[in-house]
Amino acid sequence: MPPSPIPTEPRKQPRQARSRATVEALLEATAQVLVAHDYKGSTTARIAERAGVSIGSLYQYFPNLESLVAALVDRHAQGLLKVMDRALEGDEAASLKDGLRALIHAGLDMQRLDPALHRVLMEQLPNVDRLRRARDTSRRLTGLIEAFLCRHASQLAAGREPALAAVVVETSLEAVAHRAVSDYPSAPEQQRLQDELYDLLLNYLTGPSIG
């Protein structure tokens, strides 16, 4: 049985400044409650209370709880893509090595945008139908990396296909960065893991392709 198609479209657009603030407060409150109570403990009442807004107001802009989370996911994904895009399109990505540095830095920044929220969203993402859009985000991220690799194809190891390598790079980058940020909070530790990440990715991209 496929999960029932829960509508996640916003109910009505806020037109005045007052209501825009309400919506903003609701989104912020959703993030906070989600972090504090996880998805199952996040109730509409709690969110409204945290936002300093009545339940009724919540339901004026969001048809249900899921739509709130979906909106949050969208916003967060937007932020992630922006971070990565800036890192790879700028001048810092002129060489493969510099680009890799920037890439890793961006990967860590993405985790640091709002680590706790990031975590909950990633966990709860499958519940929200907006999963597809999140996959999109992941794919677009991989796309950005692939384009970057193609730009430096000459420096890649023979037999290293950019499309496949981009998947590997994106996946391991995200995982190690996530672990670094959430399990190794101290700055020196994070720095060491960052260096390891550089070794990992550079040796993979330029080292021998054994198969």
Add this chain to the structure above:
Amino acid sequence: MPPSPIPTEPRKQPRQARSRATVEALLEATAQVLVAHDYKGSTTARIAERAGVSIGSLYQYFPNLESLVAALVDRHAQGLLKVMDRALEGDEAASLKDGLRALIHAGLDMQRLDPALHRVLMEQLPNVDRLRRARDTSRRLTGLIEAFLCRHASQLAAGREPALAAVVVETSLEAVAHRAVSDYPSAPEQQRLQDELYDLLLNYLTGPSIG
């Protein structure tokens, strides 16, 4: 506010064969319902029904829903460790390269044990207080890898510290294996990603350490 300490200890031990079957059916049903409905839609009633058991019986052995999930997490973690342990302790891990092959194979097998369940458990893990035990699993896995690396320390690149490298290897192995199994279902695709994973890890461990 820390999440309220929900008891996850089993309520009473089944003594007769009949009740052991009941408990087993409940765990199996929990897994199925979890996969079919996600955590939020998994109710005790549904689980009992699926198990062909009355609600009352469920509560004789499990004090609440969380404890069911916790038991499942424990059992799954046990399975994961066994897979990895077998791969690294056997004769196949005689050389670094062979061991790496076995390691990667085990990583994929871990994902394949029960991919759908694995996924839901990983997602919902933070909700269950048993999170700590899961971290334990991750750490013990890292420990197994570290021991393996130490056994082949002579073949590692200069400056590659086993403890740190084990974290990197475990993290990226799990992530890429996960992605391979869940996003690339076809066998040839998985094979290619498996080969890439080998390149990734071997080049990292034996390639130059640039920092």
Add this chain to the structure above:
DNA sequence: AAATTATGCGAGTGTTTCCTCATATTTCCC
């Protein structure tokens, strides 16, 4: 300043869910 539109409110409704408990059935053991 009146009319209109937008926003805010929160008690209340109907549903869902967790979990208990009194009772019935099965198994064990002497």
Add this chain to the structure above:
DNA sequence: GGGAAATATGAGGAAACACTCGCATAATTT
């Protein structure tokens, strides 16, 4: 076979929850 212990049952109490609706207040327009 009979008494005790283990196991199974499911109706129902209590609480939590999502969401509505009628009305109050504020902003905007004319």
